[in-house]
Amino acid sequence: KQGRLELFDESASDWASYEERLTTFRKFKHVPDSDKMHAFLSIIGPKTYGLLKSLRAPELPSTKSFEVLKKVMRDHSSPKPSVIGERAKFHRRCQLNGESFSEFVSERLRKLSQTCEFGSALDESFRDRFVCGLLREDIQRVLFTEASKLTFQKAVERVLAFEAAKKNANLARGCDCAVGDVHNVQAESRKTRKSCFRCCSPKHRSEACPHVNVTCFNGDKKEHI
Template sequence: MALMGQVNPFELEVESWTEYKERLENYILANDIKEEAKMRSVLIAIVGAKTYKPLRSLCRPKTPGDWKFDELCELLTKHYEPKLSETVARLKFYKRLKRQGECSSVLTALKELTEHCNFDSLASRPQDQMLRDQMIVSNSDENIQAKLLSLEPKSGETLSCKKVYELAVALEVAQKDVSDRQPCM
């Protein structure tokens, strides 16, 4: 049986790992490849040398042939697209400005940036989350902003505006106390 379609080796400069994986999964589906060993072999055979080398390292002490297809894909996802925090994703979204001469592609760019923003959660507490985001985005002190961006909510919870506010105030007070104690030169 002749195979339908073709999937080129993965190139990070051309597409994201998620996009590549979607195309690979459709290739496997279109060619009715159902056996785990064949799915894994297709992945290993077509990702290319630039991707196979780090994949092999990620699999150690085993080899890629010892892992399941989904496990290999998960390793590559974590390697090429580490989980972006919701707050960092929203910061990137809010800071994205329309560029000169960019008309039709600005909406596509904004939609791409929403992938990790979890805007669906706004239905439950939109004002709190929008205030939280704006407190972080508008903070002009890069050190404080970085610490606020590093906050991670507990699993299943959202980061509250109150928590961001309390930490921002504490950091600003601590920073002021440290600068007040600096000897005058």
């Protein structure tokens, strides 16, 4: 129903997403700061309340602030991963066969970077992993020569330009091949066309030969010369 927030179900949602929705719901309902903790405990349901109670035992959840209770659930549901391990996964990631450049960047590298804490080195880290992880070595070689002045955004733009140029080249070659095929068929047709047995001309068939009634040069026979 409108205006209701369902109970937290870890099989349907992660805690971080539920917490975001919980904050939005609290603002929607205009819950005052003094009632945040009570509203929180009333919404989450018996299962999550029981979990909170066991995590804070022997203290009751109602003795803690809203922010503390959220942190307890956050630490339990999504323990902070090792930055070193997350960065190792990021730097091992390469473009897969069948994976577009856009998918490699937006759906893979950006997602992996969220837990790497790169800070001010984020753009440089993106650039290095993007270039080093590309499948196409010809594009890599070009980008390696521009390393000192190459930013992540420029690298993506260059790669997308290469991709577009390749598609255009394939289209152009496709047109040329089609024209060539027509010419080849026409040439083969001319080669395989039989010459007129009456005058040896390849320009017409024997039954259309204009020399059909001419007497042969080597005798008195007609129908060939």
